[in-house]
Amino acid sequence: MRGLKDPTPMAQDIRKKKRNPFVDTSFLIFAALAAVAGAVCYSRGKDVFFEGVNSSLSLFVDITPRLSAAFLMAGFVEVLVPKDLITKWIGEKSGIKGILIATAAGVATPGGPMISFPLIAALYKLGADFGPLVGYLTSWELMGIQRIIVWEIPFMGIRFAALRFAVSLLLPIIAALTAQRLASHFRVGSR
């Protein structure tokens, strides 16, 4: 696996390892699944098969304009959001205030796990508190604004996304406070 030896590989380094843009493992898995599911549908009758194709195509037509804009946005968010500022925010140590700031930083952090995890790893090794780190990661996973705009709104709609965002607001803080308590109870081994 990449990044096993170096604890903080920079996102750019990983990005440079170009993968084949069209065909990779996930594409092949989906293609195989589609072939199997398509065959099962076909065995139940031609109309069942075409119903499946139809609903895929109409969803594809629906979300293509949204996803195109979403990916355009994703590219620009990544170059515009200053990473060092986010690092400074999560490094903030002061109890509940630190957790709240880390939660906000999680919402603002764009990109996938190759951006957020190296950041966490570096701060963890520098001795940052459990609370803010868990708060940051949970908030990024649950409320990362980029994922909501790129994936959730195109698929699930604004109402669903807004409802989920609203119920998620307190969750990173709960996880962060629990983690802080657990970490101080179980001081086994080293960091």
Place this chain on the structure above:
Amino acid sequence: MDIPTLIIWVLALILVVVSFLRPGRVYVEGFKRALDYIITMFPRIFMALLVSGFFSVLIPTDVVASWIGKEAGLKGILVGSFLGGFTPGGPLISFPIAFVLFKSGAGTPALIAFLTAWSVFAFHRVIAYEIPLVGSRFAVIRIASSLILPPLAGILAAVLDAVLPLGV
């Protein structure tokens, strides 16, 4: 063009304009990354949607509805949390699944529990990133602290959904 599409386009264009106003050639890098996303993601999305389209006609809606439908209540939320915790892969997998379940009669609280569990437990991410980069002690403590989040999100969603029937 519908409203979500319009909003995302407006946001994207604002970011493009902002990056043009920045000194240097930030916008070139922005376009490059956007193009990279589009080229790599669309073939996969197409395949994923094909899979979800076939599944949507194969999955019996009454089964979905009885397990995680609106009437399933707390059971639906717990089942959704459990399913989400064991769904591997990125958003390309989870959102088409959520969409198909939604079309097949799943309730919003159960789906929110599903997406919450998938987000915080995501074991592909734990194995590929969290344990190698941050360590297993961190991962164990974080996951233990997150165990109640998916059911909690589902219950809160059920309450909020009932109290605030916003729009559609």
